[in-house]
Amino acid sequence: MNWNVLLFEIFPYVALVLAVVVTAYRYAYRPFSVSAISSQLLERRLLFWGSIPFHWGITIILTIHLIAWLFPGAILAWDKSPLRLYLLEVTGFALGLWTLAGIVVLTLRRLAHSKVRATATVMDYVVLLLVLVSVATGVYTAFAYRYGTAWFAGAMSPYLASIFMLRPRPDLVADMPFAFQWHVFNFWLLLAVFPFSRLVHIITIPLGYLIRPWQIVIWVRRRFTQPGA
Amino acid sequence: MNVRTHMSMLFHLDKCIGCHTCSVACKNLWTDRKGTEYMWWNNVETRPGTGYPTGWEDQEYYQGGWEYDGRGELKLRLHNKAQGLTRLFFNPALPDLKDYYDPFTFRYGDLFSAPEGDDQPTAKPISMITGEEIEIDSGPNWDDDLSGSNIYARNDKNLEGVPDNVRAQLEEIEGVVFNYLPRICNHCLNPACVAACPQGAIYKRGEDGVVLVNENKCKAWRMCVAACPYKKVYYNWSTGKSEKCILCFPRLETGQAPACAHSCVGRIRYMGVLLYDADRIPEAAMVPDDQLVEAQLEAILDPTDPEVIAAAKQNGITDDWIKAAQESPVYKFVKEWRIALPLHPEFRTLAMMFYIPPLSPVMGVVENKTLNLALDTKGPEFELFADLSKARLPVEYLANLFAAGNTKIIERVLKKLLAVRIFKRAETVDGKLTPEAEAALKEVGLDPETAEAIYRLTTQPTLEERFVIPPYHREAAIEAWNDPLERKGQVGFGELKAPVRGE
Numbered sequence: 184m185n186w187n188v189l190l191f192e193i194f195p196y197v198a199l200v201l202a203v204v205v206t207a208y209r210y211a212y213r214p215f216s217v218s219a220i221s222s223q224l225l226e227r228r229l230l231f232w233g234s235i236p237f238h239w240g241i242t243i244i245l246t247i248h249l250i251a252w253l254f255p256g257a258i259l260a261w262d263k264s265p266l267r268l269y270l271l272e273v274t275g276f277a278l279g280l281w282t283l284a285g286i287v288v289l290t291l292r293r294l295a296h297s298k299v300r301a302t303a304t305v306m307d308y309v310v311l312l313l314v315l316v317s318v319a320t321g322v323y324t325a326f327a328y329r330y331g332t333a334w335f336a337g338a339m340s341p342y343l344a345s346i347f348m349l350r351p352r353p354d355l356v357a358d359m360p361f362a363f364q365w366h367v368f369n370f371w372l373l374l375a376v377f378p379f380s381r382l383v384h385i386i387t388i389p390l391g392y393l394i395r396p397w398q399i400v401i402w403v404r405r406r407f408t409q410p411g412a
Numbered sequence: 413m414n415v416r417t418h419m420s421m422l423f424h425l426d427k428c429i430g431c432h433t434c435s436v437a438c439k440n441l442w443t444d445r446k447g448t449e450y451m452w453w454n455n456v457e458t459r460p461g462t463g464y465p466t467g468w469e470d471q472e473y474y475q476g477g478w479e480y481d482g483r484g485e486l487k488l489r490l491h492n493k494a495q496g497l498t499r500l501f502f503n504p505a506l507p508d509l510k511d512y513y514d515p516f517t518f519r520y521g522d523l524f525s526a527p528e529g530d531d532q533p534t535a536k537p538i539s540m541i542t543g544e545e546i547e548i549d550s551g552p553n554w555d556d557d558l559s560g561s562n563i564y565a566r567n568d569k570n571l572e573g574v575p576d577n578v579r580a581q582l583e584e585i586e587g588v589v590f591n592y593l594p595r596i597c598n599h600c601l602n603p604a605c606v607a608a609c610p611q612g613a614i615y616k617r618g619e620d621g622v623v624l625v626n627e628n629k630c631k632a633w634r635m636c637v638a639a640c641p642y643k644k645v646y647y648n649w650s651t652g653k654s655e656k657c658i659l660c661f662p663r664l665e666t667g668q669a670p671a672c673a674h675s676c677v678g679r680i681r682y683m684g685v686l687l688y689d690a691d692r693i694p695e696a697a698m699v700p701d702d703q704l705v706e707a708q709l710e711a712i713l714d715p716t717d718p719e720v721i722a723a724a725k726q727n728g729i730t731d732d733w734i735k736a737a738q739e740s741p742v743y744k745f746v747k748e749w750r751i752a753l754p755l756h757p758e759f760r761t762l763a764m765m766f767y768i769p770p771l772s773p774v775m776g777v778v779e780n781k782t783l784n785l786a787l788d789t790k791g792p793e794f795e796l797f798a799d800l801s802k803a804r805l806p807v808e809y810l811a812n813l814f815a816a817g818n819t820k821i822i823e824r825v826l827k828k829l830l831a832v833r834i835f836k837r838a839e840t841v842d843g844k845l846t847p848e849a850e851a852a853l854k855e856v857g858l859d860p861e862t863a864e865a866i867y868r869l870t871t872q873p874t875l876e877e878r879f880v881i882p883p884y885h886r887e888a889a890i891e892a893w894n895d896p897l898e899r900k901g902q903v904g905f906g907e908l909k910a911p912v913r914g915e
Binding site: 214215216217218219220221222223224225227230231234235237238239297298300301302304306380381384387388389390391392393395397398399400401402403 | 488493494496497500501502503506507508509539541542543544602603606607609610611612614615616617618619627628629630631632633634647649650651652653911912913914
């Protein structure tokens with residue numbers, strides 16, 4: 184067994200199993216623990232400059248990753264015209280920098296603000312470090328190795344697909360530059376940490392709010408009517 | 413008619429002495445945990461004053477409550493649903509901790525461990541969040557009795573619309589008269605916190621109307637804190653969950669009054685069942701400001717009306733609850749005698765805790781360093797009854813607090829309260845119903861029997877008359893979901909988990 188197989192074939196499955204099983208367990212049996220654990224009450228100025236860029240940036244970038252993974256053909260077709268390729272590359276890079284700025288502000292806030300620091304757990308720092316590494320290596324890859332939108336569709340899509348189709352092909356990332364390999368491995372690491380950290384709040388996006396009525400009334404004993412009746 | 417039951421509290425403000433026993437009872441019972449230090453599910457505010465959190469009534473700043481567009485649509489001031497989802501990452505309307513205060517304690521250990529010296533050792537103040545030494549610049553009830561300053565009274569939002577000359581008199585520190593305003597969650601019929609929660613974690617209980625946060629569902633989006641116009645939902649910075657007054661439902665379910673009401677030294681609090689028509693909630697929330705109180709009273713139903721009783725039974729309301737509603741002191745004050753009002757009806761959440769507004773002494777003027785009360789020495793000593801503009805708590809001010817600015821409602825209530833006083837004074841001083849007292853009663857539409865009943869329930873009610881708590885039938889609620897014999901032969905109470913951040 185070599186490093187390639189360990190990091191890009193075995194570990195991804197460990198991470199995926201942890202992510203699914205532990206998250207499901209946490210939602211079912213430890214629902215109190217699932218929270219975004221906002222610290223806005225304690226500090227709001229830096230949070231504004233950190234949280235908004237980071238959250239919106241990472242949401243958009245992850246969505247683009249997802250589209251590129253699921254519809255590589257569409258991305259390749261888009262990239263056929265150089266103008267559109269540049270547009271996508273520049274947009275992605277700018278979003279990456281925006282996100283990076285956000286996570287840097289959030290990290291500094293966590294370290295520098297005494298109240299925010301006082302409420303932090305070790306896992307909060309682990310998450311910040313992993314996310315910081317993820318965004319930084321991503322931005323570096325976009326900067327150093329051009330036209331990532333094109334080769335992501337060519338190499339990463341098949342790799343990710345191979346993992347999920349249970350026919351893993353870690354060799355697809357074996358010859359990639361180190362920074363990019365780090366970026367990929369860091370993703371699996373984040374996935375493994377996901378269920379044990381505050382990251383679980385990601386999958387709670389409350390879209391149901393859009394369709395539910397404003398008011399909620401719950402009856403504890405709906406079926407109960409008159410005593411003896 | 414869709415009849416539902418509601419447990420409501422009533423505060424007789426004339427009897428409140430501002431002792432904070434309620435706040436302490438509540439704090440000791442519910443909010444003495446980490447992350448809840450700054451939470452006062454029950455607090456007592458000095459009025460006129462800015463309250464807690466500071467200036468909470470200013471909805472341009474805090475963005476709480478509902479707005480009515482006058483054309484049949486009620487909108488949350490905070491957000492529409494799509495906006496709410498875009499503000500999950502940063503909630504612009506969330507109050508800052510400085511709007512409350514930095515929770516603090518003192519390092520009492522220093523008193524024992526200080527080295528011997530010439531000075532008395534002192535216990536330094538430390539933050540309850542960081543443990544570091546801090547400079548205390550505000551705290552719970554920092555403005556108690558206005559702290560000897562006129563700044564708090566001057567910044568009271570409810571003084572808007574009060575004539576300038578009355579304001580000027582209020583600002584003379586000698587002219588200020590306090591009253592106290594105890595506040596808990598209003599357990600509204602149209603709660604803004606429930607409507608604002610994207611996760612759907614907050615709900616109103618159908619049986620008794622208690623509004624609760626399901627902390628297992630709460631994901632810390634903090635919209636409830638911003639949306640509640642009374643600022644009675646608090647965010648626990650340690651566990652990452654919202655918390656609020658639960659109307660002591662575990663006590664109610666075992667037949668006891670909430671801790672704040674039970675511990676009340678002045679016995680100002682009453683607790684009882686109200687029947688209301690859930691179908692009328694939307695129309696009660698969508699009328700012009702000056703009609704809000706009347707519209708809400710319309711939605712509260714007469715528990716002796718056979719039609720209401722029949723509809724209540726159809727909704728599964730039990731005989732004992734209907735009986736409790738008929739004996740409810742809250743119903744008597746609110747609907748029968750119409751001398752209790754909801755706090756800030758203009759927030760349009762249909763608050764279900766009610767207040768009897770306070771009477772105040774006659775306005776005095778400082779002349780040549782002596783206080784001139786400007787009493788009419790010739791006529792009967794009922795100056796306030798004849799002219800409410802002489803009351804030191806301006807009618808406009810009370811109207812802003814309890815009637816969305818409708819002074820007619822406040823005048824009606826105050827006159828009724830004064831008429832009862834005049835009636836009882838005539839009885840004790842003159843030993844009979846004097847013509848003046850009779851005229852006063854007639855003017856406010858009371859007969860001597862009703863006046864006597866108001867007097868009795870105000871001044872000398874027994875514990876059972878103040879708190880009419882119906883049986884909750886918890887056993888039936890449990891049997892509906894669990895087999896009571898399922899745990900027979902087992903040991904223990906199941907797994908109890910301490911609320912730990914993120915675990």
